[in-house]
Amino acid sequence: MTGHPRPEPAIWRPQGRFVANIASLRQLQVFNDRGGIAVNFDTMRSVSPNIAIAGSQSETLSLWETRSSSGFVTKPKFDARLITIRFVSSGHIVYRRRSGNIDGLPTHATLVDFDDLREVHASNAFSAISGTFAVDTLMAANEALTGGDDRGLPLLAPLAEVATPGMKALFLSLQQVQRRIQGIDRHDDLIFPLAREVLTYQLLSAWPRRIASPRSGTRDVPSRSLRAALDYIEANLSNALVLADVAAAAGISVRSLQDKFRREIGLTPVQFIIDRRLAKAHLDLMSSAKSTLSIADIARSWGFVHMGDFGQRYRRLYGRAPKETRQGSRHSA
Structure with missing residues (x-):
């Protein structure tokens, strides 16, 4: 090669x-x-x-x-x-x-x-x-x-x-x-x-571009602030999240936060939060430890209160319904 x-x-x-x-x-x-x-x-x-x-x-x-x-x-x-x-x-x-x-x-x-x-x-x-x-x-x-x-x-x-x-x-x-x-x-x-x-x-x-790497000898401020925002989101996925709090945790403005997500990740902060919560719900649906919980209970635990909306978002992301994921995990157990 x-x-x-x-x-x-x-x-x-x-x-x-x-x-x-x-x-x-x-x-x-x-x-x-x-x-x-x-x-x-x-x-x-x-x-x-x-x-x-x-x-x-x-x-x-x-x-x-x-x-x-x-x-x-x-x-x-x-x-x-x-x-x-x-x-x-x-x-x-x-x-x-x-x-x-x-x-x-x-x-x-x-x-x-x-x-x-x-x-x-x-x-x-x-x-x-x-x-x-x-x-x-x-x-x-x-x-x-x-x-x-x-x-x-x-x-x-x-x-x-x-x-x-x-x-x-x-x-x-x-x-x-x-x-x-x-x-x-x-x-x-x-x-x-x-x-x-x-x-x-x-x-x-x-294809979209990344932010250019900083010159030698300079601090990687964009990556550091974005990482702080990602860490804050991950630690608070099961809680109510607002962008102002995420931006404050990263030490930047909401506008800068939105710009960094679009340029460095390719998602808006809201899209990223929703996708991460869907990923958590996906893991719970496949977990044998959560098998006694209903799909609605799992969805609500990650902030999805409207089951129709949850089902549509989940299918778009994973290519199948939440019920199919649960059934598949039981068959492979």
């Missing part, structure tokens, strides 16, 4: 098309040993694997679609200078990174540096389309896109709201290119190099 020694073919190899339907632990082990992709798969608890993957990969661009009713865990096999973007259509995914965790949701696409990644947890009833780009490829595209004014890689945010026009267009392009490369010989496809180039330009143009 670009920037690192190339792995052995059993660990990673270019593939014009790869397809895997994994329905047993034996098939999972064989795929990990021989599949030739950049991560190892595992399952959570005693769940039997049910994972379907179809895609194509090269040293400059890999595209694939994943579907799993069981959920899964992946860990990188090696270090590589790669950037992975993912659009989740159902369920959710958690990236455990050295620089901090982020959640991928149907409402927000993710962008992760492969070298920063520790492991990935995908929920049950999960589906997504993903793309991995070589950092060198993106840097060259950025230089061409800006006419040589910018020779590095922009500081891209880890999360991007998918409802914006640019992100919608990026998703459709990713989907179309992923479908096009299935079952064809790239060497005979004169359109693929152009489609790949346009895809990199769309990514660089549509």
